[in-house]
Amino acid sequence: MSAAGPRKIIPIVQTAAPGGRAGLNRVQKGRLAAQAGFFALFILAPVFDLLRYDLDAGHAWLLGMPWRLGLDDFLAGRIGALEAGANVLLRLFVPIFTGAAVFLWVAWKWGRLYCGWLCPHFSVVETINKLMLRASGKPSVWEKKPLPPWEADGTPRRRDARWWLLVVPAAVFFAFAWAVVFLTYLLPPGEVYGNLLHGTLTRNQGLFIGAFTAVLSLEFLFARHLFCRFACAVGLFQSLAWVSNRDAMVVGFKRERASQCATCLPNRESACDAVCPMRLNPRNIKRHMFTCTQCGQCLQACEQSQHDNPQGPLLAWVSDEAARQNEAGFRAGRGQ
Template sequence: MQRRRLFFQLGFFALFLLAPALDLLRFDLNEAQLWVFGQRWSLGIDAFKAGEITANQAAIQIFLRAFLPVILLVVAFLGVAYRYGRLYCGWLCPHFTLVETLNNALHRASGKLSFWDKHRTHRANVEPTARWWPVFGALCLGFGFLWAITLLTYLLPPAAIWGNLIGGTLTPNQARFLVIGTAVFTLEFAFARHLFCRFGCAVGLFQSLAWMANPKGMVVSFDRDHARDCRTCSTAVYPGGSACDNGCPMRLHPRNIKRMMFSCVQCGQCLDSCDETQSAKTREPLLEWKVGADAVRETLRQRKAEMAAEASDTAKVRL
């Protein structure tokens, strides 16, 4: 599953970088023109000004070419999120692809996946070494610059931007955008990439809200009846135990209830870790995806467990 996910991630990442150059999607500020799939996307306003179409025809054109595509895209996107959660984040999002890459580089430098982790994450055959710090810094800076110039090519002709950059003839505004953008993105990649994914990304936030509103949405189910089997949970990569927790790139605890998994990106790494450790002991995995009626039953079971825990805490306080 992780090989398939990497294939989708790399493919979409390449598409994100090449879309402006291929005129698949960009808005040219110089021409005030939207390009979609190599074609100029016109709303019919120029034709209306030239008297070629009536006001009613112009209104229909605007609705069909502007509002309707956006509505359909948003509905389809949120429809997928309603059932499967942040599937886009975990399987396609270019930013999250870089998050995982930087996680690995930082782990080789410090033993942590984030500067804000309290404890180190032990991985087999990986000993933190100081020589990885320059690599981590160079990746943050390189990705920050790549992000800044790619976003600029979505707004201005890519050939002109790259030509000006190589020839050293960037305009003051272009240079200013690249410098500021690179600085902001570099800092974000270095210090706040997980925080951005959780709380700063509107795309991820709306996916999570749609998913939380659906009791039948896909969830990571935990077999609590065999929770004691987690005591010896370890894999070849995470021999120190808690393999599912350590493998989560969003620094979540997959065995938690759904509302504590608000920013889960459905990457499936926790499932793979659980499957590996339990299969080695000829046992069924304790974590698996549930959707539909099975997800509802899992949610109800979680609520009962939560209510029982609260009742137990209340009884202890009274005693």
């Protein structure tokens, strides 16, 4: 005991996962359904003029209707500068800032939910990760060593080099699909898909699709989660909002049972480390989990590895005061 008196250890408050194992399975099924639905929306939005900018027409489309700023009337002299400025403010800046505010508020409260639950790029990240894991035992070419040869539930993890025959074609296919879809956000989708179907792409269309496919193929093969962690501005702003809120939802960890994390898989390895698509340590302090996408796969892995443990899993989503105490537990642990 120091002269300052006994050191106060702040306990970690955890909230149980709703419904236990079945609840976590439902969460993952719901997340996959949300990803699939948003991926379909990403592809179909330009087709139905839900959201795109038409370079040929010189204006945007929103929910099936033309979205103009009203500057044509100003250039034609039909309205004055004040009305033109009001049009730009109401039709451009107000919608953008309102949408951004809602988006950041969600991130401030719950973290990078868009990334883990909706983002089409993250869907590709997870898909290629799983294929590469089956082929090499590693979810990324940059992983230093193969992941443990066991699934979280204790079953052997199978590895077969023949899966490489799917890894590269899958990356190229996704890259090509993205290139075509992105082009439909700029040109009439009927024209793009018609030219592609009949092999009559214009020179510029062909160059765009070819260059975009090449760049994205390399990104999907070599820098998927690295882009999400270090280069995506959308993810960065979500992370900044999330970290600034001490009450935000975070993966909580029962530190007093930390020794069980080293034994949930053979050879003293942890199931939650192996499943994170962003290659994070889910048991770490919040600022070291800066790029966590709240996908919940670590929670499911922990539940599966501890399913015979009467104390239950060590990881759970926590928020508000429980999130504060979770972080306080890390500080107390370092001070012991």
